[in-house]
Amino acid sequence: MSRAAHEKPRVSARDFAHDGIAFGCDYNPEQWDPAIWTEDVELMRTAGVDLVAINIFGWSQINPGLGVFDFSALDTVIELLHAGGIRINLGTATSSPPPWLTTLHPEILPVTDDGTTRFPGGRQAWCPSSPVFRRYALALVEQVAERYGAHPAVELWHVSNELGCHNALCYCAESATAFRRWLENRYGSIDELNRAWGTSFWSQRYSAWDEILPPLQTLSSRNPGQMLDFHRFSSDELLDYYRSEAAVIRRFSEVAITTNFMVTSHIRNLDYWSWAPEVDIVANDHYLDHRLEEPTAELAFAADFTRGLAGGAPWLLMETATSAVNWQPHNIAKTPGELTRNALAHVARGADGICFFQWRASAQGSEKFHSALVPHAGTDSAVWREVVELGGLIERLGEVAGSRVVAEAAVVFSWDAWWAGDGENRPSHSVAYLDQVHAAYNALHDLGITVDIVPPDADLSAYKLVVLPGLHLVTDADAAGIESYVAGGGHVLITFYSGIVDEDDRVRLGGYPGAFRDLLGIRVEEFAPLLPGQSIGLASGASARLWTERLQATSAEVLDSFADGPAAGIPAVTRNAHGSGSAWYVATMLEDGAYRNLLADVARSAGVARHPGGEDVDIVRRVGDTGSHLFVINHTADDLELQATGEEIVTGASVTGTLLVPGGSVRIVRESTTTQEGTA
Structure with missing residues (x-):
């Protein structure tokens, strides 16, 4: 189950001590002739770079063969950076195994849900459950940590890289064994697992643990409980791997340890609420996603979310881009000034460090068209000049380090709700969890309301307004906590498809939205989703899409109703007094303007302050x-x-x-x- 970021960490936290706001980058000197390394350090000093991540993809360089280690080049780079007064974010080099290892041990390669193996040639070609991979990786970490653990230039340890970006879900035999072990620890008995998964359906009942497989592709839809637990297991399995590397480092170093999260629009496989207590400083990678309608708003969302994972404490932007990336269908270059605006948007929302991928734009390899601090055009370029200008500004912002963002509103986010709500068989595939979260956040953002992103079990008492967008899965305890928040004077807005199932993905019977019926003072008999492109009107004149419901107001006040469509005449927006607070419900996806207007009313009622300015x-x-x-x-x-x-x-x-x-x-x-x- 998820754990809130504010809970006590499992290990003693170590401070990440940096002077002011860090300004940094990934540096891959192995891609360049050693003759250029000294020039690189001088240019870093010119730009104001003071934190450099190295050895992220260094496995094949420092460990070129079985039992062979060569640290000479890494030694040289570390000493050059140290002499230049540049602090080091030292990678463990384990993010991608070298070809000699996958040739010697092909069993470490990951397997997808169609049962086929994925091969070397890219990155992360390893199974998170492989004991063979872990043995070799931890042996490498030990060599690196023992050699550099006490080096005065090392300010931070960087475990692996973007764990789970490509290999979070593995379906091989080792993963199956680990999955069964995880299930036995979770449920204790096969009977309890059968109850949780509802295996009486389609004759799926198990009689022994070894009958259970990962949710490989089937001829029909798969068991939703099995798929939900496989997501939970996979997140936990990679987290356990992170812990194993961190434990080795701690034997040799007192320096803070972290890894780079991927709080972004397209990574969904790791429950970072459970990861956050395990790192000494929360770090995130974020790139503008031009596949989204509002990439800048998504940047703000990701930054606020990362701050939420940090429990409100300052955090580190481990990677971002100076301009275009290379992995989207259309890789858009940033306009003049956009680099600075994007970087400082992260600082504004709590980042105490801004780091870029990467120092020099690669001349070869898969990411050769990814922008960098030093572009292919070199230092006689607009990008470089803006980088130097930004570095000077970051230095002047040192006084901001350690301060915090204060928010009066929160949006609840749950990976369990994401995994369950976006299952294979659901009322409408046009309804997606992250779309609902973004819609709620964007409306608050456009209103000038500062927002925290919090887990379902968070202490909500500090907030005047809490929004629950599409919280499809919720536990009894978390639902009770939200009810208690409202009873104590809080204001909550809950959107459709929330409170429908419990932690086992079991529908809460008696009418939707199960867990929140009494709180909201409504009862929904039936969902009535709309077809793609279909729009409906509300009595207020607002328009909506995607979803309607056959809803009855039991104690709630009806604020708006459906004017047409399958739920014509039925309540669409309600408000219910509960204790000293109020609970609002929205039974459809309001169009942007209408959603923003509704949230403005709710915020006004809750007494939430707004900044002037507008959506951009x-x-x-x-x-x-x-x-x-x-x-x-x-x-x-x-x-x-x-x-x-x-x-x-x-x-x-x-x-x-x-x-x-x-x-x-x-x-x-x-x-x-x-x-x-x-x-x-």
């Missing part, structure tokens, strides 16, 4: 022991004016009442007095 302007305040800093990031082409007083850090100008933020620019005000959230 980020206004966020970080508050620390030494005062507050107001970040204003103007993604529009138009100038913006707002109220602020203090010293503006980007330009060095004094601000006395009115702050002008030109189109496409960033302004950061060291506020002379803490301004009330929302008045800016």
